[in-house]
Amino acid sequence: MMETDILERPINGQDGGQGDLLASAFSSEQVKAGHAAGKTILILGASPDQLPLYQAAKAAGAYVIGADANPNSMARPLADRFLLLKSRSAEDIIIQLDGQALDGVASPGNDSFHQTIYDLCRHYGLPNPPSFSAVAASCDKGFFSSQAQEMGIFAPTHCESKDPEVLKAFAQARALPLIVKPADSSGSKGLSFLQDLDQFQATFDKASSTSPTGLVIIEDYVTGDQFGVEAFRLDGRCVLTAVSQRGHTGPPDFLVTRHSVGFPLPGVLEADLVPAIDRIADALDITNGPLNFDLILAPDGRICFIEMGARLSGNGFPALVRETYGVDTQDWVLRLALGIDIAPPEQFLRPKAYGIQQILTAKKSGWLDGVSGLETLREHPAYKQDTLFVKSGDQVQQFKRTIDRLGVVLLAHEDMSLVNEALSRLETTVTFVIGDDNLSPNLSGNQE
Template structure:
């Protein structure tokens, strides 16, 4: 069955123009953009690019990717190697290449930008910091920014010796993979072999990092730099599943932040961006406000965030960072406000999860949710008849609900309404051992 979703409404007050002041629609007509990845995290950029009139080439290893129907041409990728992609493009001219919500393609974008002489190519340090969590933490410490003490290696014995010197618990994860894929919460040293295998199995290169676990409140940061100036730093209070996986379940924007973040976060982001030679484009960070009132930078990506965070920024700040990214990739100017952007309303992006694994039969309460005054958008990644799984990986999300309102009480009422009224009717499945497939239980 074809996946269903609602097309996001775009309400951005800060549009961009080139020197000829072209129209806001069809500004990318005649341009070809390659979007690496076609999952829910890349879907909004496909929609923005199509609305802008670009010829869109999508690329993903999954032939059933949710964004594939929006692509004018689709590359079924078996490789992240730029040379392989260039061969697949077979001489077609590219004007831009992007991959929001995904760290897997930073190196590919770097190589493609050089080959096609594309505008606003990423710096070498930005790629390294995005692709290697150990590189970022080490570089942060070099410039006096707090980051976890860590060890990165392909060799489990090296990681074990490091772990013996540190206080438990520790975090083990792939050093070069995004999201919470392959993450383990290590509470005993005898758990390391299992954690190592879990992390290395989802790392493109088998590189594993082990680092100190710092307790505190988790935040996500979506920043944007234009001409060497940070014009936006949207900070999200994160809901998550906690140990051992720390999967993101919620973003909250516009709420009161700790005074330390209000005072020191943006100057520190500017410091990091300068050190990594990031003059233009998005940056996202995972940070912790520690129990002893410090800001610890866990990891970063020189890209837009996933989990629907850009949509939340669009509705609360009034700017479309997906549109900004597309324009930068095509070498077009961004007309940014003179003042630093502040949130104009409260917003919550809520992840929808299945209560159990099975086949989705019915979605209950969807229309009632859409009628709530705080509901801005419901995006579904599945539909009736699809197999769904309990929330053990980011890809297990059923969808997201975007709630935004200037009245905080009404917003929180909307969240309670989603939690009480929206449900998923799921038929049980059983494992058919002889056939090795899932089938409906009789």
């Protein structure tokens, strides 16, 4: 069944209220499920990456408390109660809740809130709290790389510090190029591709300014094909590893533009990935819950683990998993957060379809007049869903940061050729009309 997620409705001049938010993502059967009725969940963040969990929680009948510093957050209309604050401080949240009880807390798509979730779970005695080591590995890229190396797993050689002189000394001793980035941020924020030591101070300042703590990591640049992994563990075993070959903008920003799941993978990923993930999860005491990884398959055939988060991915990846594997990982996260039982799959899950999640972006900045070509795309049998994060009249930005995304489109089908055909239609027909009636291509990598 074709679905259209929320915000193309305001683009077409309609309301897009709370009923639309729910109906856009769930069938009537799901909306009536009610397995979380009587439970209260706090969701940290209310951006497009957290929106699907709000939808899943409402569909399951939960009372939803949202928290975000942005008063115009996309998911705010779905919250039964909304805390207008930054979500990094558990103490501030506890004060604002003012004695209101919680049954669970979660935040997909963001590494910033792991420590807050850890603290809230301990304060309220919530089910399935994250381990201290899982929080550390998710919030500190250097810690994760060091842990992987100690296990004999390939990760980049790195140096982590708040002192630019320490990092510069490391850079002077390594072959260029190098990657400089905040050690405790996500989504390519503050990342630089260091090709000349004269650029070092600028790259350090960029990374430090986007780190919540000023902690910066500099690491070897590992060449190869980029992959993302959405893994899920239940009862101490990995039941799912959805591997995505990533499209990205390349240096200097490496912004993700596409996820492709279900397509044939190199043999080393089929053979060696799951055992490595299970070793990492065991070492970090992750028995139940999601993990996502950034990987590079190096030219010598080794899998290089770049970073991880003990959470669901952003960029609509869970919806892609749902269409290709037939499981709803958002609902699994909801159930774990609330202590509701999950019936684990009897066998390791394999993809049942091919899928692509395409990030929609603008090649230039300006005012959005509208979108053309979506109706043609929606007629294709591989079209599943589109989610727009903007509406007519909004100011949009050229794609230079993750937050500049204009939306995502989900394509999936059992026939690989139909998925590729739908992608071609998307690339050639869907455009954002920006500025003075100029047509601006909306896809990363489209050279028109």
